[in-house]
Amino acid sequence: MEFKIINTETGEDKIYSHKTIAQFLFTHLEQYGDKIEDILKCIDYVMNPSKGGNIIIGLENDIIVGVVILNNTGMKGFIPENILVYIAVDNSQRGKGFGKKLMQKAIDTAEGNIALHVEPDNPAKGLYESLGFTNKYLEMRLTK
Numbered sequence: 237m238e239f240k241i242i243n244t245e246t247g248e249d250k251i252y253s254h255k256t257i258a259q260f261l262f263t264h265l266e267q268y269g270d271k272i273e274d275i276l277k278c279i280d281y282v283m284n285p286s287k288g289g290n291i292i293i294g295l296e297n298d299i300i301v302g303v304v305i306l307n308n309t310g311m312k313g314f315i316p317e318n319i320l321v322y323i324a325v326d327n328s329q330r331g332k333g334f335g336k337k338l339m340q341k342a343i344d345t346a347e348g349n350i351a352l353h354v355e356p357d358n359p360a361k362g363l364y365e366s367l368g369f370t371n372k373y374l375e376m377r378l379t380k
Contacts, residue, residue: 237301237337241345242291244283252293252300254279260300264324268358278321281307289318290345294325294338301329304342306350317348323360335360339367 242249242257258275269275282289287308294302302325306318320342325335343350353375354361 237334238295239341240293240295242282242293244285244288248283249293251298254283256300257291257293257303257305260303260326261305261322261324264327265322266327268355269322269324275322278305278307290342292338292341292345294334294341296329296334301326302334302338304338306342306346309351312348316351318346318350320350320352335363336367339363343367 240249240252242252248254254276257279258272261275262269262272279291281287282291282305287310289305289307292304292306293300294304303322304320305322307321309315309317309319311317323335323338323342325338350369352364352369354364
């Protein structure tokens with residue numbers, strides 16, 4: 237697996253455009269995903285120099301097999317410096333270790349700690365735990 241990293245330093249890739257990345261995530265996140273418009277907002281956040289983050293694309297023979305998006309939080313200490321917003325592996329390529337390789341690259345690339353949200357029934361939960369992620373808090377949200 238090869239990796240391509242997109243951020244404010246590297247800029248938008250001509251081959252793997254923001255729309256291509258958003259469409260990939262929309263397709264392969266399945267029931268855990270968001271609308272393409274929301275995914276594009278997340279990508280815009282990464283590309284904003286005052287905010288930032290990283291988009292990591294996993295490639296096999298120049299074909300996208302997985303994508304991770306980390307947004308910087310602008311915090312440190314009490315809130316992790318990064319939040320993993322999206323990770324998806326092509327549904328026809330699951331079970332081959334691509335998710336673990338993507339996550340390891342995201343961990344190695346990120347400066348500081350990483351937080352993520354995972355549904356209790358999501359099979360990726362075991363992967364996160366195997367990489368050292370722990371569940372220290374119960375997340376609660378108020379939606380207005």
